[in-house]
Amino acid sequence: xxxxxxxxxxxxxxxxxxxxxxxxxxxxxxxxxxxxxxxxxxxxxxxxxxxxxxxxxxxxxxxxxxxxxxxxxxxxxxxxxxxxxxxxxxxxxxxxxxxxxxxxxxxxxxxxxxxxxxxxxxxxxxxxxxxxxxxxxxxxxxxxxxxxxxxxxxxxxxxxxxxxxxxxxxxxxxxxxxxxxxxxxxxxxxxxxxxxxxxxxxxxxxxxxxxxxxxxxxxxxxxxxxxxxxxxxxxxxxxxxxxxxxxxxxxxxxxxxxxxxxxxxxxxxxxxxxxxxxxxxxxxxxxxxxxxxxxxxxxxxxxxxxxxxxxxxxxxxxxxxxxxxxxxxxxxxxxxxxxxxxxxxxxxxxxxxxxxxxxxxxxxxxxxxxxxxxxxxxxxxxxxxxxxxxxxxxxxxxxxxxxxxxxxxxxxxxxxxxxxxxxxxxxxxxxxxxxxxxxxxxxxxxxxxxxxxxxxxxxxxxxxxxxxxxxxxxxx
Numbered sequence: 001x002x003x004x005x006x007x008x009x010x011x012x013x014x015x016x017x018x019x020x021x022x023x024x025x026x027x028x029x030x031x032x033x034x035x036x037x038x039x040x041x042x043x044x045x046x047x048x049x050x051x052x053x054x055x056x057x058x059x060x061x062x063x064x065x066x067x068x069x070x071x072x073x074x075x076x077x078x079x080x081x082x083x084x085x086x087x088x089x090x091x092x093x094x095x096x097x098x099x100x101x102x103x104x105x106x107x108x109x110x111x112x113x114x115x116x117x118x119x120x121x122x123x124x125x126x127x128x129x130x131x132x133x134x135x136x137x138x139x140x141x142x143x144x145x146x147x148x149x150x151x152x153x154x155x156x157x158x159x160x161x162x163x164x165x166x167x168x169x170x171x172x173x174x175x176x177x178x179x180x181x182x183x184x185x186x187x188x189x190x191x192x193x194x195x196x197x198x199x200x201x202x203x204x205x206x207x208x209x210x211x212x213x214x215x216x217x218x219x220x221x222x223x224x225x226x227x228x229x230x231x232x233x234x235x236x237x238x239x240x241x242x243x244x245x246x247x248x249x250x251x252x253x254x255x256x257x258x259x260x261x262x263x264x265x266x267x268x269x270x271x272x273x274x275x276x277x278x279x280x281x282x283x284x285x286x287x288x289x290x291x292x293x294x295x296x297x298x299x300x301x302x303x304x305x306x307x308x309x310x311x312x313x314x315x316x317x318x319x320x321x322x323x324x325x326x327x328x329x330x331x332x333x334x335x336x337x338x339x340x341x342x343x344x345x346x347x348x349x350x351x352x353x354x355x356x357x358x359x360x361x362x363x364x365x366x367x368x369x370x371x372x373x374x375x376x377x378x379x380x381x382x383x384x385x386x387x388x389x390x391x392x393x394x395x396x397x398x399x400x401x402x403x404x405x406x407x408x409x410x411x412x413x414x415x416x417x418x419x420x421x422x423x424x425x426x427x428x429x430x431x432x433x434x435x436x437x438x439x440x441x442x443x444x445x446x447x448x449x450x451x452x453x454x455x456x457x458x459x460x461x462x463x464x465x466x467x468x469x470x471x472x473x474x475x476x
Contacts, residue, residue, distance in 0.1 A: 003101070005046050005140045006071035007039040010089040011054040011061050012082050033191045035202050037255060038105070039077050040178040042136040043185070049140070051181055056190035061089065065096055072099070075136055076124075078106045080381055083116070090123040101125050103139065103151075105132045111383030113152035114160050126153035130166045131207070133175065169207075172230040177238045178203050183245050195303060195343035195372045196281060197250035198459070201242055205235045205269070209257035211285065212320040213307075214351075214385035216257070227261050236272040243276065251302065254282040260292065261285070267295045274299030281305065286328035293334055303341040303371075306332075311364025312357040315350050319386070325364070332368040344370035348432065349378035349413055349425035351389065358428045362435050371445070373436055375429045377413045390415050 033056040043051045052059065052067055068074060074093055078086040090102050102124050109116040109127035116127050128135045128151050135150040145153045150166025169175070179201060182188060188199050206229030209216070235254075242249060259282035260266050266282075273280055281303035293301075310316055313325050335342050346365060348358055365373055380387040380396060390396040395415040413425040436442065450457040 001142065002047055003073040003140045003142065004071045005043075005049040005073040005075065005136075006068055007036075007043045007049060007051045008064070008068075008074055008076045008089075009036050009039060009053040009055060010076055010078075010082070010086050011059060011064060012085050032193050034193070034255070035178075035182065035186070035191055036077065037178050037203055039075070040181040040185075041175060042075070042133045043181045044176040044178055045133060045137045046140045051185040053186060053190075057187065061092065064089070065092060068093055068097065068100070073101045073103070073140055076102065076104050078104050078108050078116075080108045083108050083119070087120045087123060090120060094123045101139070103128060103136070105136070107381065107383060113162065117152060117154060117160050122154065122158075124154075126151045131169055132166075133169065135166055168226075168228065170228065172206060172228055173234045175230075177241055179238055179242050179245070188246060188249070193253070195305070195341075196253055197279065197302075199246075199249055200251045200253055201246060201249050202253035202255045203238065204256055205230050205254050205259065206256050206262075210261055211258060211322055213309075213322075214319045214389065216384070227256075227258070229256075229262060229265060232265060232268040232272060235269050236276070239273060239276060239278060239280075243278065250279065252278055252280045253305075254280065257283060258285050259283055260288045260296075263288070263292045267292060270296045270299040270301065283307075286323055286331045288331060290334045290338075293331075293338055293340060297338045297340050301340060303343060304335065305343050305345070306370070307345045308365070308368075308370075309345070309347045310350060310353075310357065311361040312352070315352045315357055318352045319350055329368060332370065336369075342370035343372045343374065344368070345374045345376065346432070347376050347378050348428045349415055349420075351378075351386070351393075351395075353378075353417070353420055353425070355420065355424070358432070362432050365432070365436050366439065369442075373433075375432045377425060377429060378415055380415060 036051065036053045039051055039053075043049045050067070050071070052064065054060075054064055074090075076086050076090060086104065090104070093100055093102060103126045104116065104120070104124050105128045110129045113127045113129055117124060126139075126145055130150050132150065135148060138148050139145065139151075145151060146155075146161070146163070149164050152160060152162045155161050182201065188201060191200065192198055193200060206227055208227045210227055239252060242252060278300050279302050280300050282301070282305070284304040284306055286306050286308060308328055309319065309321060311325060316323055316325065332342060344365065346361055348361065378386070380390040387396075395417060413422045416422045416425065437446075450461075
């Protein structure tokens with residue numbers, strides 16, 4: 001008999017996006033939410049389960065407790081910034097429903113399983129490491145915790161037991177469609193991303209990333225560095241399902257760390273999407289050749305989410321980005337030529353950062369001119385090379401170690417260098433946003449976009465108000 005299972009993204013800071021697809025867990029510049037794909041995947045494998053994603057739906061703690069009453073097993077997705085509030089949620093669940101089995105999943109508990117269980121007192125019974133889809137399925141089916149690979153759990157006498165690691169999933173096509181869970185449990189209009197058409201849907205066509213970026217959380221903790229993929233046919237089938245069941249969807253986003261890593265496969269999927277007539281977007285490294293970009297663009301690609309990180313070559317080398325600034329420059333020019341929109345992401349405060357390199361990155365962003373940008377602070381998540389490096393080099397003080405966001409969920413700068421302190425790095429984010437957006441050419445570009453569509457005008461005006469509010473909140 002399968003246990004009635006609740007998959008929970010718990011209530012958190014107002015506007016906090018800790019969901020699966022996010023590259024960093026924090027309150028965003030404008031109200032944005034990724035789909036909770038990492039929870040939806042095991043939810044699709046367990047009959048009678050429910051996925052409750054509290055933040056996008058503004059679901060309160062009280063409402064969450066009411067929903068939880070019907071379930072025997074609760075799986076909470078957690079992250080380093082949200083862990084304290086997620087533990088509080090687990091404690092309340094245990095208090096109300098003492099017989100409920102509670103587990104946590106996510107990168108935080110995957111790399112710090114014992115510490116997480118100790119911090120969670122007795123509210124959390126187990127945490128899952130590695131990929132947890134089949135782990136959770138086995139637990140829901142009633143397998144004793146002592147026999148489940150990939151978990152660390154609290155035994156009957158209170159001892160913490162570390163079971164053998166779980167093997168990585170090789171047959172990605174065996175996983176059911178996450179979009180079926182979206183249909184069953186989510187209100188897709190609650191999910192906004194500033195640079196994607198609304199409403200959108202995102203899902204993974206594969207897991208893992210070949211790149212070795214020292215700061216990137218998922219490949220170093222859960223997904224691994226091998227890109228394991230679904231077949232093109234499976235991806236096209238899920239898109240067909242979305243077309244049929246979500247006629248209101250205006251764009252599909254492939255959330256793989258680097259969808260363009262396997263170029264022949266990306267081209268094959270693109271040709272299939274072209275026949276279906278869908279608009280789609282994906283993550284890409286700034287090194288995709290013109291020929292591939294052309295095939296993708298001719299078959300419905302609208303936008304690429306591109307991690308440039310920095311305009312300084314030495315910093316890119318320091319973080320093992322595996323990218324040349326010149327290659328990124330050419331790639332961006334190719335995208336502009338083909339009419340592919342770019343949302344560029346940058347990170348300030350990475351190893352080697354100085355006032356001069358920050359200026360270089362700002363100048364680079366203005367020069368290559370992606371349509372929109374996101375500027376983040378270097379976040380040393382436990383489990384990453386960057387975290388270990390920061391500890392070793394003394395860039396991270398003890399009180400900073402546990403905090404990547406402040407008490408309002410806004411990202412802080414936890415690292416500092418002898419020549420560049422926390423405040424200078426923190427303030428540089430605002431400087432970069434203002435210098436990039438407050439230019440005559442960029443203002444004209446965004447105004448032109450707004451004038452073409454009433455819906456876009458309303459949306460950009462709302463985002464503008466939210467952005468100004470966000471900048472104000474950064475300073476308390």
